[in-house]
Amino acid sequence: MTPPTPIIGVIGLGTMGLGIAQVYAAAGFPVIATDAHAPARDSARDRMDQALAARVSAGKLTEAARAATLSQLTIAGTLAEFAPCDLVIEAIVEERAAKQDLFRQLETILRPDGILATNTSSIPVRDIAAGLAHPARVLALHFFNPPSAMKLVELAPHDESLTQHINTARQITEKTGKTVIQCPDRPGFIVNRCARPFYGEALALLAEGRTPSDIDAAMLAAGYRLGPLSLVDLIGADINLAATRGMYAAMGNHPRYHVFPALEAQVAAGHLGRKSGQGFLHPAQPGPAPADAAEIALRIESTLINEAHWLLAEGGTTPDGIDTAMRLGLNFPRGPFEALALHGRPAVLQTLARLHAAAPQPLKARYTPAPGLA
Numbered sequence: 001m002t003p004p005t006p007i008i009g010v011i012g013l014g015t016m017g018l019g020i021a022q023v024y025a026a027a028g029f030p031v032i033a034t035d036a037h038a039p040a041r042d043s044a045r046d047r048m049d050q051a052l053a054a055r056v057s058a059g060k061l062t063e064a065a066r067a068a069t070l071s072q073l074t075i076a077g078t079l080a081e082f083a084p085c086d087l088v089i090e091a092i093v094e095e096r097a098a099k100q101d102l103f104r105q106l107e108t109i110l111r112p113d114g115i116l117a118t119n120t121s122s123i124p125v126r127d128i129a130a131g132l133a134h135p136a137r138v139l140a141l142h143f144f145n146p147p148s149a150m151k152l153v154e155l156a157p158h159d160e161s162l163t164q165h166i167n168t169a170r171q172i173t174e175k176t177g178k179t180v181i182q183c184p185d186r187p188g189f190i191v192n193r194c195a196r197p198f199y200g201e202a203l204a205l206l207a208e209g210r211t212p213s214d215i216d217a218a219m220l221a222a223g224y225r226l227g228p229l230s231l232v233d234l235i236g237a238d239i240n241l242a243a244t245r246g247m248y249a250a251m252g253n254h255p256r257y258h259v260f261p262a263l264e265a266q267v268a269a270g271h272l273g274r275k276s277g278q279g280f281l282h283p284a285q286p287g288p289a290p291a292d293a294a295e296i297a298l299r300i301e302s303t304l305i306n307e308a309h310w311l312l313a314e315g316g317t318t319p320d321g322i323d324t325a326m327r328l329g330l331n332f333p334r335g336p337f338e339a340l341a342l343h344g345r346p347a348v349l350q351t352l353a354r355l356h357a358a359a360p361q362p363l364k365a366r367y368t369p370a371p372g373l374a
């Protein structure tokens with residue numbers, strides 16, 4: 001007898017929740033979804049249909065698949081309707097108390113083996129689980145925006161998450177075609193943490209007088225689809241600043257996550273990037289690669305390699321996992337461990353030593369090699 005198809009719950013039908021609901025529904029899972037805001041509930045089916053229709057128009061989806069996906073979606077008016085769910089994913093407001101409160105209500109409704117997953121970007125999973133009667137059923141399933149297009153999902157258990165729940169969440173999510181990478185319950189998980197030096201070292205170069213065009217052109221020449229400053233322009237300098245400040249605070253104000261004044265100045269000036277019409281580079285494109293492009297790329301990649309080794313040293317992940325996450329989460333041409341193989345350890349360590357020697361005193365610790373790298 002084939003086991004029944006797991007039922008997925010999604011709470012919060014904003015940017016992420018609606019996309020997450022679509023991902024599981026498209027894979028044939030029944031999805032029960034809701035939002036605290038009535039207009040978000042009432043419009044959810046139409047919004048998902050519009051997203052599916054765009055894929056039909058682009059020739060990426062058949063009409064039959066569009067209808068089949070929509071038929072899996074049930075919009076609920078109450079949390080009691082989530083009782084049959086095997087896995088509930090919350091994508092509500094990024095506030096610890098709100099997420100804890102929601103999970104506290106859900107654990108009285110779900111079966112004892114029902115999994116509670118959070119899509120949080122910045123709140124420790126163990127903090128969301130704290131105070132629940134069964135914290136072992138809580139873990140993070142961190143999707144990327146837009147969930148339907150981004151292949152990566154970071155799976156972050158906390159110390160008490162049950163292996164059985166970790167495996168079940170992984171198996172169900174892999175059936176949607178996503179690549180699920182396990183990572184520790186650490187700030188920024190893998191991608192948002194290991195990406196920090198991509199922006200940070202570009203901002204350090206900018207502070208030394210290099211132009212945004214030179215920096216981005218160097219990374220394009222090294223195979224990156226977007227340079228770091230163009231990526232800030234795409235994401236929004238305000239979003240990037242908030243993420244940088246959050247990581248800096250979460251990592252005890254370590255200089256590896258230094259908040260560079262140039263980023264704060266962009267936000268203060270309203271030069272947020274594409275959304276404001278003016279960014280570090282936007283609306284311009286990077287010019288030709290400078291003569292020292294390879295040196296700039298080696299510098300940025302050396303700091304990416306170092307950060308990845310610091311994360312690795314904290315446990316709960318693997319070099320392959322980090323590489324895959326960085327390729328899929330950021331469209332990087334190679335992960336940090338692949339970059340290490342490309343450049344060789346001596347070149348990376350020499351680069352870090354040179355940067356350490358040249359850095360102003362408060363920033364020297366940015367370039368201290370991680371235990372597994374030195």
Ligand SMILES: NC(=O)c1ccc[n+]([C@@H]2O[C@H](COP(=O)([O-])OP(=O)(O)OC[C@H]3O[C@@H](n4cnc5c(N)ncnc54)[C@H](O)[C@@H]3O)[C@@H](O)[C@H]2O)c1
Pocket residue numbers: 011012013014015016017034035036037040090091092093094095098102119120121122142143144145
């Ligand atoms: N936007 C991103 O790029 C991104 C990426 C990864 C993770 N996340 C995380 O996903 C979560 C949702 O982000 P988003 O960008 O989709 O936000 P959003 O503001 O677009 O949507 C949040 C939705 O949740 C609803 N909501 C708020 N409180 C609720 C509650 N108590 N019960 C039910 N519904 C409630 C809101 O009405 C809203 O529709 C956040 O935790 C965020 O950090 C966001």
